[in-house]
Amino acid sequence: MAIEPASGAVARIDALLPQTQCTRCGYPGCEPYATAIANGSAQINQCPPGGSATIRALATLLGVPILALNPLHGVEALPTVAWIDESRCIGCARCLAPCPVDAIVGAAKFTHTVISERCTGCELCLAPCPVDCIELRPTDSKPIDASVNRERYTTHVARRYLHEQARQRILDAKKANAPRDSDSSRMS
Numbered sequence: 001m002a003i004e005p006a007s008g009a010v011a012r013i014d015a016l017l018p019q020t021q022c023t024r025c026g027y028p029g030c031e032p033y034a035t036a037i038a039n040g041s042a043q044i045n046q047c048p049p050g051g052s053a054t055i056r057a058l059a060t061l062l063g064v065p066i067l068a069l070n071p072l073h074g075v076e077a078l079p080t081v082a083w084i085d086e087s088r089c090i091g092c093a094r095c096l097a098p099c100p101v102d103a104i105v106g107a108a109k110f111t112h113t114v115i116s117e118r119c120t121g122c123e124l125c126l127a128p129c130p131v132d133c134i135e136l137r138p139t140d141s142k143p144i145d146a147s148v149n150r151e152r153y154t155t156h157v158a159r160r161y162l163h164e165q166a167r168q169r170i171l172d173a174k175k176a177n178a179p180r181d182s183d184s185s186r187m188s
């Protein structure tokens, strides 16, 4: 499904979030969290990747007091990027779809690798890997600009949507061409 641009207060709040889509705030992405802040159902201190800078920016925008980062959502940490141990990667491709910014490249049955310049360290590729060959490593690189992350995420969602549609068309065609029970009983 293509992402509709957010409007009004949600867009202004969303513009202050890091756009890693890491879900640590308790919402399925930055914009859902922005929506929850806008409608008063979430606090401004639930985004560990943004940390105190994001909390300050949100407090200024909304005219509310600055809060400490809620530790239930994580802690502020130094930037990391994912790294794949290619000697252990089995090429299952399960890490590709969860990466919100398409920072992993590889094809089924081939080893995969991370484009570290794109990786936000969101950790979403770790759990799907069946052989635990992805780890996070510290990086000296500056955090990627939120608008770049957002653009990559929008592209990712659109691409996944097209991929799903194509897959569904193949399944539908297979179903339509499959012999029915009545066909096989007529042939016997």
Ligand code: SF4
Residues within 6 Å of the ligand: 017, 018, 019, 020, 021, 022, 023, 024, 025, 026, 027, 028, 029, 030, 031, 033, 046, 047, 048, 049, 050
């Ligand atoms: S970057 Fe912050 S707002 Fe975006 S999903 Fe992660 S925790 Fe939530």
Ligand code: SF4
Residues within 6 Å of the ligand: 081, 082, 098, 099, 100, 101, 102, 103, 104, 114, 118, 119, 120, 121, 122, 123, 124, 125, 126
């Ligand atoms: S490679 Fe992993 S940690 Fe890096 S952005 Fe993609 S899913 Fe997140």
Ligand code: SF4
Residues within 6 Å of the ligand: 084, 088, 089, 090, 091, 092, 093, 094, 095, 096, 106, 111, 112, 128, 129, 130, 131, 132, 133, 134
């Ligand atoms: S999920 Fe793990 S094993 Fe599978 S392709 Fe990705 S890195 Fe390799």
